[in-house]
Amino acid sequence: MKALIVFAHPEPDSFNGRMKSVAVETLAAMGHEAAVCDLYAEGFDPLEGPKHFPQRAAVERFNAQTEQHYAATHSAVSADVRAMIEKLDWAELLILQYPMWWYSVPAILKGWLDRVLVYGSIYTTEMRYDKGRFRGRRAMLSVTCGGPQGSYAENGRNGDVNLFIWPTNYTLYYVGYTVLPPFLAFGVMPPAAAAQEPQAKAHLTATEERYRQHLRTLDARSPLDFNKWGDWDSSGRFKPDVEIHNAFSRFAKAGHG
């Protein structure tokens, strides 16, 4: 299997960097090929905008979808995005490794989604969800959270962590991926703070080992359930009596609300 790890942290020697290396080592030991895309080190530009589109569909005003579609259909996608798409086409497993910053992905990873998932190439109105370009490939989030696990529980002050990663998971499904359950690391403190906590090092070591186990047992894990084209009507509403599969599906039933 070919695996691509997209790494979104400014410090290679961070715990996120360690997790990236754990994935490379573990997957290699399993006989897989693992490649890393280090967004900070590669200087990836996260800002979608006119500068990436020297050939324009509409010069008078910039619209991202319009220009992405034009570039995709006129062999004019920028070189950095094309290189990323080639890597995605190569990979049978995609891992996004990042720290949760403000309950979401860091800006560099958000910009990677904004720019690389090109309208007209990676998705179209017809090529989405279970008909998405990357169908048959798997993707997985590996996320570190500074806060304690309890605060990210359903009855924690932040609420269920699955709701914070749902936008990214649903994005992966949108472009066709089979989305595996995330690996979540909690209580990942800055080095200075961790140094003052005697149990912090042991906690991080145990987290690394838990990640190794997670990776070794990927094939045994059921992917997340998502609804399919046939489940909704033309306005995007679920048909009556469809079972809803999303981050909050245990609360929701089609036909209500």
Add this chain to the structure above:
Amino acid sequence: MKALIVFAHPEPDSFNGRMKSVAVETLAAMGHEAAVCDLYAEGFDPLEGPKHFPQRAAVERFNAQTEQHYAATHSAVSADVRAMIEKLDWAELLILQYPMWWYSVPAILKGWLDRVLVYGSIYTTEMRYDKGRFRGRRAMLSVTCGGPQGSYAENGRNGDVNLFIWPTNYTLYYVGYTVLPPFLAFGVMPPAAAAQEPQAKAHLTATEERYRQHLRTLDARSPLDFNKWGDWDSSGRFKPDVEIHNAFSRFAKAGHG
């Protein structure tokens, strides 16, 4: 009242740009002062990282919180972030105007959160939530969505749109803001697509008018409910029988899960 509109779209002449202008005009007509921070036009750098911290707490490896805290306590916050914080200190109302890209904020706005909400200055372990720095000030999201409203309903294929904006709303509350109900615009298509839909122009004009009404009646709108310090224990879990107020609170009860 002093209002700051943080505008996160690459095209001034977009519908988002129009919404920004509608806010400026409407607030001015109400006798308020309105200022705009145009992140793309100002060339805001969204990437948190070592380059913004010439004076380092720890040179051997970069940790964002560690360096933010050091900069905040050593008068070494970068000039662009300091200028942003001055604007936030000036504003009694903060509006974030952005298009929903991949179920989240555009990278430039994510990076604005990542960099401007400085640990040690804008928040500390003790200065958060209802004890946050911006307590007494109001904030509001104004978001455009390309998809139809039905797809963002609780029984729509994307699920309740409030779950997608919850990370940003909760971030605003985290730093102390009183968060007003968002203004949400659905079915905002690219200009080329809209030109082919006879009703698209009328829809956008009606959306603008709905936004004017939203702004004129801000004072009558109840802010979002959030839980307070006293509602959770030291691990961040809600105390038994606390009523949970968050984006999915109508589904949740403390003590369960």
